[in-house]
Amino acid sequence: xxxxxxxxxxxxxxxxxxxxxxxxxxxxxxxxxxxxxxxxxxxxxxxxxxxxxxxxxxxxxxxxxxxxxxxxxxxxxxxxxxxxxxxxxxxxxxxxxxxxxxxxxxxxxxxxxxxxxxxxxxxxxxxxxxxxxxxxxxxxxxxxxxxxxxxxxxxxxxxxxxxxxxxxxxxxxxxxxxxxxxxxxxxxxxxxxxxxxxxxxxxxxxx
Numbered sequence: 001x002x003x004x005x006x007x008x009x010x011x012x013x014x015x016x017x018x019x020x021x022x023x024x025x026x027x028x029x030x031x032x033x034x035x036x037x038x039x040x041x042x043x044x045x046x047x048x049x050x051x052x053x054x055x056x057x058x059x060x061x062x063x064x065x066x067x068x069x070x071x072x073x074x075x076x077x078x079x080x081x082x083x084x085x086x087x088x089x090x091x092x093x094x095x096x097x098x099x100x101x102x103x104x105x106x107x108x109x110x111x112x113x114x115x116x117x118x119x120x121x122x123x124x125x126x127x128x129x130x131x132x133x134x135x136x137x138x139x140x141x142x143x144x145x146x147x148x149x150x151x152x153x154x155x156x157x158x159x160x161x162x163x164x165x166x167x168x169x170x171x172x173x174x175x176x177x178x179x180x181x182x183x184x185x186x187x188x189x190x191x192x193x194x195x196x197x198x199x200x201x202x203x204x205x206x207x
Contacts, residue, residue, distance in 0.1 A: 008146070008188035012195075015184060017163050021195055028194045030144040036112065037071055037102035039142040040124065041095045043134045045087065053086075060085035074099035094129025101127045117145055140190050149182045149189040151175055159196035 006027040013019040033039055045061065046054035064085065065073050075096055082092040101107070105126070115123060117139060124135040133152055139145040150156050157178065161168045166177050185192045 008191040011188055012185055012192055015181075018185070018192060018195070021163065021199055025195055025198055028191060028198075030146065030190065031141070032109075032144040033142045034109070036107040036109070036138065036142050037098055038069060040098050040107075040127075040130060040134070040138055041069075041074070043137050044091060044094045044098065044129055047091075047134070057086045061087075071099035071102040075103075090129070094127075097127050097129055112143060117148060120145075140193065145190060147187040147189050148193070149179075149185070150193055151178050151182070153193075155197050155200045156193055159200045163196075163199070 009022055009027065013022055042058050045057050062069065079092055083089065112120060120139055121132060121135040124130050124138060125132060133150060136148050136150045139148045160166055160178055164181060166174055168174055182189055
């Protein structure tokens with residue numbers, strides 16, 4: 001695991017507790033994907049569901065379009081058909097909001113590459129149904145942004161509570177402690193999150 005190949009390793013290893021974790025895991029890479037709208041739909045579908053159930057629903061969704069969903073096709077799909085694959089009524093609405101936003105506002109890489117992380121989060125959270133966590137997952141797993149920290153992710157919280165012996169009873173202090181610890185991981189906070197998820201074995205389905 002040479003740091004010259006994976007420069008984030010040397011930087012994150014300055015944190016002695018995180019260094020022990022990195023030493024026990026394989027290195028990770030980020031992937032930049034096309035069809036951003038599709039990955040955003042996937043993130044919304046997986047909200048508040050187990051990984052297994054979310055995977056089944058996403059498979060059914062892709063099958064509806066013979067593997068080639070487009071924003072227009074999603075908008076043209078009836079409410080009843082989308083409900084029929086296991087989506088709640090709210091998620092049907094949210095997914096169609098994503099498709100409409102993709103057509104009207106744009107989600108192509110040329111547009112998104114001009115925005116910094118905060119601008120992207122603001123851009124995506126205009127969509128009803130896409131909160132900050134969903135936007136952060138999109139930045140990490142679809143846009144390949146290296147410096148995103150998902151402070152409100154339950155898996156990240158559990159991992160940091162265990163590794164750094166944080167007090168989970170006080171939610172406000174837990175959040176403050178997580179942000180303080182993670183600040184020194186910049187500009188590679190996404191990689192830290194990936195390793196923390198591995199530690200808890202609960203990487204989001206978007207990965």
